[in-house]
Amino acid sequence: MVKNEVKTTCSYCGVGCGIIVKKDINNKVFVEGDKEHPVNKGMLCSKGMNLHYVVNDISDRILYPEMRWSRSHPRERVSWDDALGRASRVFKSIIKKYGPDSVGFYVSGQSLTEEYYIANKLTKGFLGTNNIDTNSRLCMSSAVVGYKKTFGEDSVPISYEDIELADCFLITGANPAWCHPILFRRIEKRKEENPNVKIIVIDPRKTDSANFADLHLQLLPGTDVVLYNAIGRRLFERGLIDEKFIKNHTEGYAAYKDLIFSTSIKQASKLCGVPEKDIKKAADIIGLSKGFISMWAMGLNQSVVGTDKNVSLLNLSLITGQIGKPGSGPFSLTGQPNAMGGREVGGMANLLAVHKDLMNEEHRREVAQFWGVDKISDKPGYTATEMFDALESGKLKAVWIACTNPLVSLPNTHQIERAMKKAKFVVVQDISYKSDTVDYADLVLPAAGWLEKEGTMTNSERRISYLPKEIDAPGEARPDVEIFCDFAQRMGFRGFNYNNASEIYDEYASMTKGTNIDVSFLNYDRLKSEGTFQWPVPEHRHQGTSRLFEDKKFYTPNGKAQFNLPSTIKNTSVQPSEDFPLILTTGRIRDQWHTMTKTGKVSRLKTHYPTPVLEINPVDAYLCKLKDGSIAEIKSENGVVRVRAKITETIKKGVVFLPMHWGKQLQSDLNRTNNLTNTHIDPTSKEPDFKFTCVSVTKYKKP
Ligand code: SF4
Numbered sequence: 001m002v003k004n005e006v007k008t009t010c011s012y013c014g015v016g017c018g019i020i021v022k023k024d025i026n027n028k029v030f031v032e033g034d035k036e037h038p039v040n041k042g043m044l045c046s047k048g049m050n051l052h053y054v055v056n057d058i059s060d061r062i063l064y065p066e067m068r069w070s071r072s073h074p075r076e077r078v079s080w081d082d083a084l085g086r087a088s089r090v091f092k093s094i095i096k097k098y099g100p101d102s103v104g105f106y107v108s109g110q111s112l113t114e115e116y117y118i119a120n121k122l123t124k125g126f127l128g129t130n131n132i133d134t135n136s137r138l139c140m141s142s143a144v145v146g147y148k149k150t151f152g153e154d155s156v157p158i159s160y161e162d163i164e165l166a167d168c169f170l171i172t173g174a175n176p177a178w179c180h181p182i183l184f185r186r187i188e189k190r191k192e193e194n195p196n197v198k199i200i201v202i203d204p205r206k207t208d209s210a211n212f213a214d215l216h217l218q219l220l221p222g223t224d225v226v227l228y229n230a231i232g233r234r235l236f237e238r239g240l241i242d243e244k245f246i247k248n249h250t251e252g253y254a255a256y257k258d259l260i261f262s263t264s265i266k267q268a269s270k271l272c273g274v275p276e277k278d279i280k281k282a283a284d285i286i287g288l289s290k291g292f293i294s295m296w297a298m299g300l301n302q303s304v305v306g307t308d309k310n311v312s313l314l315n316l317s318l319i320t321g322q323i324g325k326p327g328s329g330p331f332s333l334t335g336q337p338n339a340m341g342g343r344e345v346g347g348m349a350n351l352l353a354v355h356k357d358l359m360n361e362e363h364r365r366e367v368a369q370f371w372g373v374d375k376i377s378d379k380p381g382y383t384a385t386e387m388f389d390a391l392e393s394g395k396l397k398a399v400w401i402a403c404t405n406p407l408v409s410l411p412n413t414h415q416i417e418r419a420m421k422k423a424k425f426v427v428v429q430d431i432s433y434k435s436d437t438v439d440y441a442d443l444v445l446p447a448a449g450w451l452e453k454e455g456t457m458t459n460s461e462r463r464i465s466y467l468p469k470e471i472d473a474p475g476e477a478r479p480d481v482e483i484f485c486d487f488a489q490r491m492g493f494r495g496f497n498y499n500n501a502s503e504i505y506d507e508y509a510s511m512t513k514g515t516n517i518d519v520s521f522l523n524y525d526r527l528k529s530e531g532t533f534q535w536p537v538p539e540h541r542h543q544g545t546s547r548l549f550e551d552k553k554f555y556t557p558n559g560k561a562q563f564n565l566p567s568t569i570k571n572t573s574v575q576p577s578e579d580f581p582l583i584l585t586t587g588r589i590r591d592q593w594h595t596m597t598k599t600g601k602v603s604r605l606k607t608h609y610p611t612p613v614l615e616i617n618p619v620d621a622y623l624c625k626l627k628d629g630s631i632a633e634i635k636s637e638n639g640v641v642r643v644r645a646k647i648t649e650t651i652k653k654g655v656v657f658l659p660m661h662w663g664k665q666l667q668s669d670l671n672r673t674n675n676l677t678n679t680h681i682d683p684t685s686k687e688p689d690f691k692f693t694c695v696s697v698t699k700y701k702k703p
Contacts, residue, residue, distance in 0.1 A: 008465075009467055010044070014337060014340065015460065016337060016459025017043070017045075017048055017182050018465075020034050028052075033049070037532075038161075045182055060434050061449075063475025063477065064446060065079065065443070066078065067082065075442075084490055103400075104131030104390075105132040106402070111134075112480070112481075113457060114501045115402075116341060116347040124367075125367070130380060131396065132349060132381060133386075134342055134347050137348060138687065142300065142684075143332035145306075146310025147314075150314040151556065155516065155549075158328070162546075162547065167196060168286055168289030169187055170286060170294040172201070172202035173203065173224065173300040173301070174297035174298070176209055191212075198289070199214050200213060204220065204221050205651050206649075214285075215285065218652055219272045221571075221585055221655055221691055222691070222692050223273070224312070225305065226272055227274060228316055229569065230263065230269070230272075231286065233265060234265060234284070235287045236261075241287075245321030248552070249559075256319075259569075265280065292328050295331045295333055297333040298587065303571075303573070304689045307683075338458060340458040344508075344517055352376065354512045358378075383686035385410065388406065389679075391420070392419040397424040397425065399423055401429070407435070408436050409660070409674065411689075412639075426442050426443070429447050430597075431448070434600060434664065452469060452479070454466070454502075464519065466524060466528055518538040521538070580637070580694035580696050582655065582656050582695050582696065582697055583656070584655075584692075586657070586673050587657065587659060589661065596665050600665045612661070614644070614657070616656045617652065621647045630700075631645070631699070632699065633699070636678070639676055656697060660690070677693045
């Protein structure tokens with residue numbers, strides 16, 4: 001029997017599907033897709049439809065604060081008073097001795113907007129350091145830089161409703177069939193209803209998304225910039241560019257044209273490993289379409305040339321004038337449910353709230369004034385990988401990790417282990433002991449999870465949803481905002497005594513007034529009664545903005561979109577060598593989410609891939625003397641992984657693939673893909689290069 005029901009949003013990916021949560025008379029939760037929700041119209045993917053198992057099973061949950069007085073002692077249960085009392089004393093003493101830049105916070109794209117906002121206010125406004133970064137650095141910081149360089153601000157121009165209006169999709173560096181399944185379902189439906197719709201997929205692997213495509217360009221990893229430029233050249237040669245749009249609404253076209261003509265399509269074909277005819281065909285499909293949408297995710301962003309890949313792809317929307325009109329535009333897909341919300345509140349080391357820039361003196365002054373503090377430091381904070389470098393080198397003494405599992409998700413796991421051991425004080429605030437990171441904590445703080453706290457999130461299409469609290473958190477777990485605000489007050493900071501999350505949202509919303517992300521006319525009452533809204537919502541009765549730049553006025557000083565040239569057309573990743581001849585690219589599988597702390601609890605989600613496997617081409621497998629199913633030992637400069645080999649034609653020769661999810665779940669650190677990955681980052685976006693690590697593969701022989 002159903003007791004009551006409530007509407008909320010899925011806590012996994014950035015698609016942001018609407019969910020109806022029901023409870024039976026025993027207070028057990030079950031979920032179904034919300035048929036009235038504009039995103040998913042009732043559909044849920046395998047992860048979303050099994051969310052109730054995660055909520056109902058609390059066997060892994062952290063129930064009480066735990067602390068250890070020294071590294072030689074085990075952690076023991078303590079009261080919240082003792083836990084946060086110690087945290088504030090340690091932070092005060094470290095800051096007094098080493099200065100504010102000796103502490104840092106590492107947060108998450110799974111945090112709610114209110115949590116993100118408070119953590120940033122606390123760190124940048126009151127602790128006096130910009131050392132706060134997020135695991136979203138690992139998935140979309142290159143896209144943020146690309147948007148800022150091209151449009152003047154971090155702005156996703158389009159909406160899911162444009163999918164039903166487009167007739168050409170270029171999906172590149174993404175496998176939405178597995179990683180954004182409901183979004184991909186909308187693309188499939190569009191194609192089913194209109195067979196003239198064309199789908200192009202660019203990916204070194206023949207993924208399920210590629211299988212559905214009309215054209216798959218199976219490029220060599222890291223050659224994306226060359227490929228996009230070759231498509232640009234062909235568009236020009238065929239006269240399939242929008243000269244009027246270029247002339248009236250862009251800058252930098254002449255230099256771009258010179259660049260794309262510096263490499264012939266034949267040369268590009270050779271560099272990318274893609275047939276010349278397919279490059280031409282892709283360009284012709286794009287150029288002849290009425291509505292062209294490009295979609296991308298980690299394949300572009302997670303690269304040492306992630307910014308270059310982003311601006312080069314965005315140039316294709318500019319050259320064709322395919323932006324600011326129905327069914328067209330570039331669309332970066334966010335991996336996490338609130339990566340976008342984090343960007344709104346300045347949830348990265350180089351950002352300030354409401355899309356203000358940390359390096360802009362006027363912006364720093366405005367934010368400081370709003371928070372009632374003297375100043376915001378002008379010193380850039382440590383980004384995700386820099387933060388752990390600084391811990392290892394001893395520059396950073398204390399780190400507070402909330403809602404993320406860097407021991408599995410950051411590159412070069414062994415370095416992260418060394419960094420955590422070197423830290424003087426590690427706080428881990430999370431919901432589950434399944435996080436490998438908890439093992440390294442001096443202080444563990446139990447946090448409330450999905451349905452156990454209220455707040456808001458923003459999905460990939462700028463859609464803000466309200467998530468209600470529906471059940472009590474187990475044990476003594478508390479909402480993250482409560483934990484941060486309690487800590488802030490113990491540090492002696494004013495401005496953190498909110499009565500509820502709604503007041504935090506109102507404070508953030510008032511900060512957005514008059515900006516390009518204005519939500520000052522939005523509040524919890526409207527979100528609860530009217531549903532979701534896409535920002536900006538700049539007037540009282542405004543229903544939200546589904547598409548940006550319809551007036552062709554961009555956010556640059558002169559209103560024109562900018563063609564940007566990549567710093568190089570080469571991939572600057574370390575190239576294969578005799579010792580490490582294969583390129584490892586990492587990614588996600590259909591039924592698992594991030595480091596499996598939630599989806600790993602659900603038996604039925606393990607049937608698709610019970611264990612991690614190495615995808616390897618038959619030719620490489622032959623050379624490595626591997627048979628299908630035999631144990632492969634994969635080595636890089638940084639470490640070793642052992643998993644079973646899956647020999648498949650779907651991956652290009654010279655490239656191997658590992659999923660990134662497994663950590664402690666299999667009780668073996670030899671399954672952790674990031675044992676192998678390198679620590680190189682994009683120089684501008686600071687996003688790590690998860691898609692290009694040189695490795696060797698051999699058949700494992702038991703000693
Ligand atoms: Fe949740 Fe994403 Fe699946 Fe939708 S597509 S149900 S948001 S995991």
